[in-house]
Amino acid sequence: MSDRINERRHEGRTAVITGAAAGIGRAYALRLAAEGAAVAVLDRADGTAVVKEIADAGGRAIAVQADLTDPASVVAAQGEIAEQFGPVDVLVNNAGIYPNQPFDTMTFEDWRAVFTLNVDALFHTAKAFTPGMRERGWGRIVNMTSNSIGLVIPGFAHYVASKMGVIGFTRGLATDLADAGITVNAIAPSLVRTATAEAGPAEFFDAVPQLQAIHRVQVPEDLTGMLSFLVSDDAAFVTGQTLYVDGGLVRS
Numbered sequence: 001m002s003d004r005i006n007e008r009r010h011e012g013r014t015a016v017i018t019g020a021a022a023g024i025g026r027a028y029a030l031r032l033a034a035e036g037a038a039v040a041v042l043d044r045a046d047g048t049a050v051v052k053e054i055a056d057a058g059g060r061a062i063a064v065q066a067d068l069t070d071p072a073s074v075v076a077a078q079g080e081i082a083e084q085f086g087p088v089d090v091l092v093n094n095a096g097i098y099p100n101q102p103f104d105t106m107t108f109e110d111w112r113a114v115f116t117l118n119v120d121a122l123f124h125t126a127k128a129f130t131p132g133m134r135e136r137g138w139g140r141i142v143n144m145t146s147n148s149i150g151l152v153i154p155g156f157a158h159y160v161a162s163k164m165g166v167i168g169f170t171r172g173l174a175t176d177l178a179d180a181g182i183t184v185n186a187i188a189p190s191l192v193r194t195a196t197a198e199a200g201p202a203e204f205f206d207a208v209p210q211l212q213a214i215h216r217v218q219v220p221e222d223l224t225g226m227l228s229f230l231v232s233d234d235a236a237f238v239t240g241q242t243l244y245v246d247g248g249l250v251r252s
């Protein structure tokens, strides 16, 4: 499947995409860069392969390594990005974990590990990157939630709780930052074919697409058009929303 590139739509913008060394975040980085944004691939893992893909296609990107669960690491990353690219216009909070684990064997440490990245890290990145957006009176934040909040499959009590938290934070932040020209929205995919998802229970890939209106397995590129829209000027009056891009599984 190929993206429908909206040429140079994001020219002059700088975007930070967390968890962009792989999976959905990588697809987001490639799309925004193809449309003219300078992209910071912010990941705990090495993002230089994605940066090379972007550079080979004529785009502009840097890889910045940070552990998003550590506030000091996020502050250091913000400094590094500011030094190389200047202020950030777009923040995509994509990094997340989704370990499948029945509640009976789930420990509090397991619960906290999910919340520390999926929810707490969004606080850290918002603290680090929104002051610059506020100063310039323009900003876009997009957070990744999941349609599993509407279709709860076994073994995800911590994950579903965290992704509901993402929606709550999206609504609260949208309210508090609207006067600064900053919009905050969330994207809810279905089960998406990434290496991490494929390492989970294989039966999900048979069962979940059958529940969608569109029965094929979702791929990262299915999400990039919505991201591109949400971070564009066209979406200036869209905020506090959760957009389901899930093949019509959740028909809300």
Ligand SMILES: NC(=O)c1ccc[n+]([C@@H]2O[C@H](COP(=O)([O-])OP(=O)(O)OC[C@H]3O[C@@H](n4cnc5c(N)ncnc54)[C@H](O)[C@@H]3O)[C@@H](O)[C@H]2O)c1
Residues within 6 Å of the ligand: 018, 019, 020, 021, 022, 023, 024, 025, 042, 043, 044, 045, 066, 067, 068, 069, 094, 095, 096, 097, 098, 117, 144, 145, 146, 147, 188, 189, 190, 191, 192, 193, 194, 195, 196, 197
């Ligand atoms: N794949 C799916 O089926 C699916 C479905 C719904 C929602 N989502 C959400 O989409 C997002 C991306 O999912 P994916 O499947 O592409 O994931 P992925 O595992 O392919 O990529 C996640 C990236 O986050 C990075 N990361 C993990 N912990 C980090 C940390 N502490 N600090 C910095 N970076 C860290 C990893 O290195 C990795 O590159 C997640 O928020 C996930 O919950 C995924």
